[in-house]
Amino acid sequence: MMKLMLLFLTLNLQLVTGAPEQVHLAFYNTPWDISVSWITFEESDAVLTFGTSASNFVNKTGNTTSWEFGGIIRHSHVVILDNLKPSTLYYYKIADRQFSFRTLTADLTSYKVCVFGDLGVFNGRSTQSIINNGIAGKFDFIVHIGDLAYDLHSNNGKLGDQYMNLLEPVISKIPYMVIAGNHENDGKNFTNFKNRFTMPQNGGKDNQFYSIDIGPVHWTGLSTEYYGFVEDYGNASIFTQFNWLKNDLEKANSNRGNVPWITLFQHRPFYCSVELAADCTLYENVVLRHGALGLPGLEPEYIQNSVDIGFAGHMHAYERMWPVANMKYYHGKEAYHNPVAPVYILTGSAVS
């Protein structure tokens, strides 16, 4: 009897650990290409079935990356669903779990985005609201500008698993775009962040920096953590990202006729007026803006290419700046009408 029970427990455990979990979507290289990512704790194939109705489901295979962190091996699977039709409800099934999502409308002239930074498992005061509103269709995708889970790597990554499962009801339904914050440094060069997500591939190819055009907006995501952890990982990535950004913004700026807006998102802000954080006059903010010790700052590229909006988190507050460049603010009633400098929005208050 005891042997039978043990056998049952073992089988049951295998079923649980082999099941797909942490299922989530992201835009791949265009709004019509969606990456579907999930994790298993047992080896399995990156394969799903999808279609617009049960009668036309087809198989689609992808890639698997097996990675170790804290003694635990996780298998990250990704399948790219490309050339999707606009305004279409798609169903997809991974093993015996079925999900669905709706693509954006063809003209892309109107869509809603939920942008926030700094959301964890504990004290995640916005979590339920984000899940409920996302499922209800109140926004079309999410941009999470760093500091996820607090932390993805805690407890050998189990907190990251818990976080991704917690958000699965919404991020399996609408794209979840991410960039890294300081809390994504897991001591292993962002292993958890690199292996858990699949962002657009036109930048660093490891989720750290990328851009995508979605309708009238060019969205560019950057890592401020190359600066924050330069002593741990060296400065090569700062230059790689900077050179890529220069090119990305110049191209976007010359394509205003087709895509009139440029929006940046990054974790650490250039500017803020949060009292307890020294008003973003800290060395880290100055380096980001203007550079130091031979490292290139980012703000001149924003100014030169007339970036419209810059989102940041890190400070647990919401603030909207006047248009600002080189520490100079442009006040006044008309300041937001064709502003002469980027407008920054600090939105790091998802957690409290």
Ligand SMILES: [Fe+2]
């Ligand atoms: Fe942070």
